[in-house]
Structures are given as C-alpha cells and as structure tokens.
C-alpha cells in the first residue's frame with residue numbers, strides 16, 4: 238500500500254473539515270475500515286459518514302474516493318428530507334462532485350474521472366467539451 242492510497246486519519250479528517258466549512262455542511266464522520274461487504278472502495282451514509290477501505294485500490298488514491306463520498310454528503314445535505322436518495326448518482330450528485338473537485342484539486346482534470354460511474358464520465362466529458370479552449 239502506498240502513501241497515495243492511505244493516509245493517517247488526521248489528513249482525511251482535516252480535508253473533510255475544510256470541505257464542510259467551505260460548503261456549510263455538518264462535518265461528516267470518517268473512518269478507515271479493513272473490509273466491507275461488496276467491492277466499493279468507499280461508502281457514505283448520513284449516520285456513519287464516510288468509510289474508506291484500507292485495502293489497496295490500484296490507480297485510485299484515497300483522496301479521489303474521499304472526494305466522491307464527500308459529494309454524496311454534500312448532495313445529502315442539500316436535498317430536502319422527503320427526496321433523499323443517498324446512493325443516487327444523478328445530476329445533483331454530479332454538480333456536487335464537480336464543486337468538490339474544483340475546491341480540492343488545483344487541476345480538476347486530475348481527478349480520476351475515468352473510474353467514475355459511466356453517466357458521471359459522460360456528463361464530465363460534455364462539460365469539458367463545452368468549455369472555451371484556453372488561449373495560450
């Protein structure tokens with residue numbers, strides 16, 4: 238396991254506090270976990286907060302998983318109670334993910350977009366194609 242994939246707990250917790258302050262949400266709970274049923278590297282629910290697997294996930298550093306899971310927290314925080322669907326990867330989730338990436342990453346294209354859910358990758362590609370080309 239490389240340091241890219243797992244960090245001491247205070248590092249993700251500091252990142253989550255920073256995100257929560259920026260977006261005005263409660264700070265989600267956080268825990269590294271050794272094993273989870275299923276094969277997802279990260280989990281989010283509104284009670285436990287964010288869980289990240291300590292087992293190696295090649296090519297997906299923990300920060301990217303943390304980013305995805307925080308976007309679930311942000312979506313959850315913004316959705317009225319009667320509409321809440323915490324595991325949904327819909328449009329609201331995509332917007333929350335883009336905002337989280339733009340806040341955390343100096344270059345948002347370095348987020349692991351290719352490992353995202355197919356629909357998310359499509360929306361991201363469309364968004365990128367609509368951006369005006371940067372002048373040199």
Ligand SMILES: [Zn+2]
Nearest residue numbers: 305309324326
């Ligand atoms: Zn998800």
